[in-house]
Structure formats: C-alpha cells, structure tokens
Amino acid sequence: MFKKASVVLAVLASSFLVSRAQKPIFTQAPYPVEISQKQIKLQWKTTQPAKGGVYHAEAAKSAYSLTTTPKEDTIQQLIIPVSSPSTLVKVVPFSIFEGDTLWADTLLLMSQSASTGQIKVFFTRPVDLSVSTGTSAVYLPGTAADTVIALIKKAKKSIDLAIYNMNIDQIGYALNQAKARGVRVRVIYDGSTTNSSIYVLQGIPTLASPQGSSYSIMHNKFMVVDCDTDDANDAWLLTGSMNFTSNQVNTDANNFLMIQDKSLALAYRMEFEEMWGGNGDQPNPSASKFGPYKTNNTPHYFNIGGRPMESWFSPSDGVTSKIISAINSAGTSLFIPTNLITRNDIADAIAQRRAQNVMVKVVVDDDASCASSVVSTLTQALGTNFRETTESGLLHHKALIADALDTQSNPIVLTGSHNWSNNAENKNDENTLIIYDAWIANQYYQEFAARFNNSRAIAPNPKLDLGPDITVCAGQRVIIDAGKGFTSYTWSNGGFGSQIIIDTTGFGIGSITVGCTVKNTYGTQTDQITVTFALCTGIDEDFQPDKSLWVYPNPAGDYIDIRNRPTQGNNLIKIFDLSGKLLQQNTYDASVSTIRLQIGHLKPGMYIITAQTAKTSFSGRFIKR
Incomplete structure (x- = not known):
C-alpha cells in the first residue's frame, strides 16, 4: 500500500541513516512500505547484498523479538507482526555485512487503526468549483x-487542545460544557499571544508555552478528541493552519482537516503530552518540553483508510527536509499557497522544479514577508506565477499540492502549522501532515485556484511607456523609443528594434498610430502612440505679403484661391508633393492679386505651392482633403 509513496519516503528516510560501523552501505534507510492492523512490512536497501534483521517490541511489552531475512540481498524486507490495531511498535533495524552489524536509527511505527479513516477538509475562503474532479x-x-x-x-x-491563539469565547464555552459533562479537557497555548478566551475556561487545566531566548512560539493548531475510548471511531484529529480567532475563521485564508483515525490521534497525543509533561490531568512544567528541547519520539507513517499519510513535528523532526522532498516529488505540477517563504533552500527547490519543466505556481500573503533572496530566486524562476494575494485578510496557509492535475502520478498535499521559515524549523512547536491522495489533492487545488485568481504578480510585467500622443509638422521625422532592457520588441509596423522612425511616407498629412509589445523574463506589455503630422506654415495667421502666399481654404477641396502681393509680368505657379515631385504648374498675370486654381485631381495630403516672378518667389503649403 505504501509503495506508491516510496520515492518521497526514500528521500525522507535518508535523514534517519546511521552507520555505527562507519560503512556507508545503506542507500535507502528503513521505512514501512505496508501498514495494516496486524503487521508492518519494513524495507531498506544496501549497496551490496547483506542480511537484514529487526529487533521489535510493542510499547506495552518490554522484551524485543528478532526477525531476520532468509538470505542476503540488496533489498531487505521484513514483516513485523502486530497484536492489534493502533499499536505502537519500536523497531531497531540492522544489516550484517562482511561480519559487521550496521545499525539504522530506531523507528517508532504504528499499526493501522480500526477507525474509518474518514477525512473532512474545510476552507475559510471561497473555492473554485470549476476545477473539481468530483468532490x-x-x-x-x-x-x-x-x-x-x-x-x-x-x-x-x-x-x-494545542492552540497558538484563541479569542472566540464560544469555543471556550464549549470546552467548559465538555468539562461539565465529564470529559477530560487539557489546553496548551502560546505564552506570548493574548489568547483572551483562555480566561473564560472554568476548571480546565492549561499550560502556557515558556518564553526565553531558546524558544520562539508554540504555533500548533490541533485538537485530539477521544483517542482513548474503546470505539476507534470516536477518535478525531483536527489540525491545519487555522487559529481559533475571529479573523482566522472569518477573514483569513485557512484550511483545516478533521480526520477520524485513532492511530494518528494517538501520535498527536504523544506530541501533546511531551509538551504537557506527562499523561496526567494537570501539566507538569518541570517535565514538559517545548521547542528545541523536544525529541523525535512519535511515529511518522500511517495508513489512514487506505491512504498513506505522514506526520511530522517541529523542531525535532527536520520538517524542512520533508517540505523539500515533497516539492521534489512534483513531476507535472506544483501549486503552493503559503503565508511566507524565508528559506533559500526551499526557494531553490521550487526553482529547480520549474527548471525541470514542472508547472509551478506560488501565492504568498505578501512579498515583504518573504526574504529578499527568496523573492529574487522565485521571480527569476517563475515570473508572474510568483504572486501575492489581493484579498482582504491574510493568506495563512502553509501548504503545497503536488501533481494534482495528474491523478496517476501520486498527488500529494502537505499542510499544517509550519511556516516555511527558520524559526519554524529550529524553534517553534509545529505540526505537518503529508497526505498521498488524489481526492484530497483536488480539494486543495480548488482552494488554490481561487487564491491564484485573486492575486497579483510580485514580479510585474515589463513597464513600457511610449509617451503621450504628439503632433509634428508634416515632413518631419519622429523617433519612437521603447527603451532598453527588454528581451524582444515587436512593433505594429513590422519593426523589431528598440526604436522606429515615423514620417509622412505613404500617408501624407494626418495621424498614424503605432504600437509596440515588449517582453522580459516576467511577461509582456504593450503600449501605443499616435503621431499627427499637421500643416505648420502659419500662412493663415501670419500672412506676410513680402514673403508668403496666402492659400485658402486650407484644408481645400477641389480648388484653392491664391493671394499674393501684385507685381508686374507673369507668375509661374508650381505644386509639389512633399518629396519634391512636380505635380502641376500654371502661369498667371502677376498684377492680379487673387487667382483660383483647380486641384480636384490631386490625392488627399499635404502639398507645397510656389509662385515665381522675375524678381522673387513666394511659397506656402496646403492640405488637400
């Protein structure tokens, strides 16, 4: 049953490797490939054939039993018998090689429970049901x-209950009612937060996490219910990213799960009682352990209703390595909704997935909460797929979804309270679940799709500004500059450089609009500018009889009237286009101050007109409509 998780588990298991004989022959440390109510199959690998063995004992028994493999092999598999469901088993694996006994770390394993394994997933923000595959x-x-x-x-x-922050009094009242009907209630809370609803508890023993330079925060948000009744279906675990505060349940983006499984609930109670200082009704502060003083003393691998699941606690279990292993498992897609990322090793792993052509999308609460080096790495790797939320409240998840779009590739969900930070790794009390299930992965993907659709790129698209629209004189040339620093330029007139030149060739007087699309690492942007070429002679307003022609109407239709200072003799009228080509010429009596010239045959555009006499010449421009 656990074979489909073997790739990730193999990477994770390497952190448990210990060779007491200092011979590096383990290539895969021991881990359970199958877990049932009556037995656990353990497997590990060596570089050369060796004989394997396991000392194992159930928690309720003091004597160890020995099970060995029948022959030498590079893959050692052993079946450990278990007396009943939800039984804790201590396992000491070893291999015998060339006369030496090589030991792996002691493992705590838990047999499958008799519970249903039902899993309920809840989200505090709207989801995108359009990507649902069924549920x-x-x-x-x-x-x-x-x-x-x-x-x-x-x-x-x-x-x-282990809760970082609680200010919803109704939850406190419900705990009081449970206490009143005979339920044993124990509460651990973070000592550095307000936790106002702690003060409504009546007769319920509580323990605040210690403060000091060695500690950071007790950041868990889990509740274990009835893991100690005779009915395995009474047992429930509630865990996730949601604190019990009004903002967290009403405004912020959170997820939490309710899992009906006695084995998993018992493991969480073991973690609770390490902080509580024992299994008594009252806390024992002298024996309690928080933060870096905790030990790796809980089982990590579970069979929850046929689903492989892993449970890890911080800071004792090296959770960052599990996060990176889950990231590395993504073969087709990786979607990450997480409050923040400050660790470069996590950012590097994400970037490497994208480099391997995995579809990667990341949404954080705010880029300012991420390390600048992380922002640099992920903007370079993901471009506009590295995003921050635009919604009110916090994006408070600490989750990833691997291969949710390919149900045949072993989809994974990682979630819990563990922020992707140094404090979470080294100081905080945290919990993390890794779930191997396509059905669960799709539900988390529905939530992620909604968060991604309500986010903006941290690495913005390239900024292109061609400037305001402009008007210039006909005959002038205009340089349009898109600026440097882009990887490509595509102009609407066919250009591909950072600059183009616009003049009146091909259209004469009037306006032309040109656009440019630029591209860089993060995306594309388009801008456009309109250039208007206009008559700039000043003839109508500034007529000077000794220098200029007065041409009207201007713009003209089928004719123009020409006025200039009367002289003696004949004048020669010439009309040119803007390239200097002679289009028309006429002779008239210079003593006449005004003449009418037919121009209906000319195409629309701007033209130059001159009148030449024996002594001087006059010039002007006009527009033909």
Missing part, C-alpha cells in the same frame, strides 16, 4: 468556529 471542496463562510464547536460537543472522554 466539491467545502467553504465555510464564517462558520468554521461552529464546526470546531460541533466536534467538541461530540467528545465523550477526552479533549487535548
């Missing part, structure tokens, strides 16, 4: 707190 993702419009309260009301025997 619609559930959006809770301001009702997430009601869902939490409903689970509290189901509790029969115990509730263990």
Whole structure:
C-alpha cells in the first residue's frame, strides 16, 4: 500500500541513516512500505547484498523479538507482526555485512487503526468549483468556529487542545460544557499571544508555552478528541493552519482537516503530552518540553483508510527536509499557497522544479514577508506565477499540492502549522501532515485556484511607456523609443528594434498610430502612440505679403484661391508633393492679386505651392482633403 509513496519516503528516510560501523552501505534507510492492523512490512536497501534483521517490541511489552531475512540481498524486507490495531511498535533495524552489524536509527511505527479513516477538509475562503474532479471542496463562510464547536460537543472522554491563539469565547464555552459533562479537557497555548478566551475556561487545566531566548512560539493548531475510548471511531484529529480567532475563521485564508483515525490521534497525543509533561490531568512544567528541547519520539507513517499519510513535528523532526522532498516529488505540477517563504533552500527547490519543466505556481500573503533572496530566486524562476494575494485578510496557509492535475502520478498535499521559515524549523512547536491522495489533492487545488485568481504578480510585467500622443509638422521625422532592457520588441509596423522612425511616407498629412509589445523574463506589455503630422506654415495667421502666399481654404477641396502681393509680368505657379515631385504648374498675370486654381485631381495630403516672378518667389503649403 505504501509503495506508491516510496520515492518521497526514500528521500525522507535518508535523514534517519546511521552507520555505527562507519560503512556507508545503506542507500535507502528503513521505512514501512505496508501498514495494516496486524503487521508492518519494513524495507531498506544496501549497496551490496547483506542480511537484514529487526529487533521489535510493542510499547506495552518490554522484551524485543528478532526477525531476520532468509538470505542476503540488496533489498531487505521484513514483516513485523502486530497484536492489534493502533499499536505502537519500536523497531531497531540492522544489516550484517562482511561480519559487521550496521545499525539504522530506531523507528517508532504504528499499526493501522480500526477507525474509518474518514477525512473532512474545510476552507475559510471561497473555492473554485470549476476545477473539481468530483468532490466539491467545502467553504465555510464564517462558520468554521461552529464546526470546531460541533466536534467538541461530540467528545465523550477526552479533549487535548494545542492552540497558538484563541479569542472566540464560544469555543471556550464549549470546552467548559465538555468539562461539565465529564470529559477530560487539557489546553496548551502560546505564552506570548493574548489568547483572551483562555480566561473564560472554568476548571480546565492549561499550560502556557515558556518564553526565553531558546524558544520562539508554540504555533500548533490541533485538537485530539477521544483517542482513548474503546470505539476507534470516536477518535478525531483536527489540525491545519487555522487559529481559533475571529479573523482566522472569518477573514483569513485557512484550511483545516478533521480526520477520524485513532492511530494518528494517538501520535498527536504523544506530541501533546511531551509538551504537557506527562499523561496526567494537570501539566507538569518541570517535565514538559517545548521547542528545541523536544525529541523525535512519535511515529511518522500511517495508513489512514487506505491512504498513506505522514506526520511530522517541529523542531525535532527536520520538517524542512520533508517540505523539500515533497516539492521534489512534483513531476507535472506544483501549486503552493503559503503565508511566507524565508528559506533559500526551499526557494531553490521550487526553482529547480520549474527548471525541470514542472508547472509551478506560488501565492504568498505578501512579498515583504518573504526574504529578499527568496523573492529574487522565485521571480527569476517563475515570473508572474510568483504572486501575492489581493484579498482582504491574510493568506495563512502553509501548504503545497503536488501533481494534482495528474491523478496517476501520486498527488500529494502537505499542510499544517509550519511556516516555511527558520524559526519554524529550529524553534517553534509545529505540526505537518503529508497526505498521498488524489481526492484530497483536488480539494486543495480548488482552494488554490481561487487564491491564484485573486492575486497579483510580485514580479510585474515589463513597464513600457511610449509617451503621450504628439503632433509634428508634416515632413518631419519622429523617433519612437521603447527603451532598453527588454528581451524582444515587436512593433505594429513590422519593426523589431528598440526604436522606429515615423514620417509622412505613404500617408501624407494626418495621424498614424503605432504600437509596440515588449517582453522580459516576467511577461509582456504593450503600449501605443499616435503621431499627427499637421500643416505648420502659419500662412493663415501670419500672412506676410513680402514673403508668403496666402492659400485658402486650407484644408481645400477641389480648388484653392491664391493671394499674393501684385507685381508686374507673369507668375509661374508650381505644386509639389512633399518629396519634391512636380505635380502641376500654371502661369498667371502677376498684377492680379487673387487667382483660383483647380486641384480636384490631386490625392488627399499635404502639398507645397510656389509662385515665381522675375524678381522673387513666394511659397506656402496646403492640405488637400
């Protein structure tokens, strides 16, 4: 059952590798490839054939049993028998090679529960149902707190809550009611936040996380319900990115899950009791461990209703390596909605996926909350697919969805409370789940699609400004400059350089609009400019009899009237186009101050007209409509 997760698990398992004989023969550290209610199949690999063995003992038993492989091989597989569902097993694997015994790290494993394995996924912001492949993702419009309260009301025997921040008093009242009906309620909260609803609790033991330079925050948001009853279907785990505050349930983008599974719930209770300081009703501060003082002491691999699932806690379990392994598993698509990214190793892994032609899209809350080096890496790698939300409230997820568009390629969802930061890795108390399931992945993709559609590119499209529209004199040439720094230029008139030259060739007097599309690493942008070529003689307004012709009407239709200072003899009238080509000439009596000239045969445009006498010449321009 766990074979489909073997690629990721193999990478993850390498972090457990210990060779006490200092011989590097392990190529894949031990991990469970199958988990059932009655047995666990363990597998590991060596570079050369070796004989494998496992010492194993159930938590309730003190004596270890030994199981060995029947022959030497590079792949060692052993089946560990388990007495009952939801049983914790301590496993010490080893290989015998050339007379030496080479030990791997001790593992804690948990047999499959007798629970249904039902998983309910909820989101606090609208989702995009158009990308659903069958099951619609559930959006809770301001009702997430009601869902939490409903689970509290189901509790029969115990509730263990670890919450970073809680200010919804109704949840506190529901915990009081559970306490009143005989449920054991224990609450751990972060000591650095307000947590105003902690003060409405009545008779419920609580523990605040310690403060000091060695600690950061207790950032968990999980609740374990009834993991200790005789009915395995009473057990529920609630976890995700959502704090129990009004903003988190009503405004911010969050996800949380409710999982009906006793084995997973027991593992989370183990984490709770490490912080609590024991399994008693009251906390034991002298024995409690938070942050960097916790140990890697919980099982990590589970079979939840036939779905492989992994559970990891921070800072004891090296969760960043699990995040990177999940990123590296993406073969076709990788979608990441996460509050922030400050670690360069995570950014580099994301960029590498894109370099391998994986479709990658990332939405964060705000680029300012990410490290500048991360922003640089991801804008270069993803362009406009590295985005920040434009919605009100926070984008508070800490999630990724790998291969959601290809259900045959082992889709993965990673989610929980762990921000992708150094504090989360090294100091904070956090929890993370990795779920191998196409159905769950599509629900998370529906939520991601909505967040992506309500975001903007952190790396903006190239900025192109050709300037305002301009008017110049006919006959002039205009240089339009798009600027430097773009990878390509495409002009509407066929040009491909950063500049083009516009003149009146081909159209004469009037306006022309040209556009340019530029491209850089992040995308494209288009701008356009209109250039108007106009008559600039000043003849109508500034007629000077000794120098100019007065041509009217201007613009003209089928004729023009020409006026100049009367002289003696004959005048020669010539009409030229703007290239200097003679189009028409006429002779008239210079003593006549005004004559009419027929021009109906001329094409629309601007023309130059001259009148030449024996002593001088006059010139002007006119427009033919």
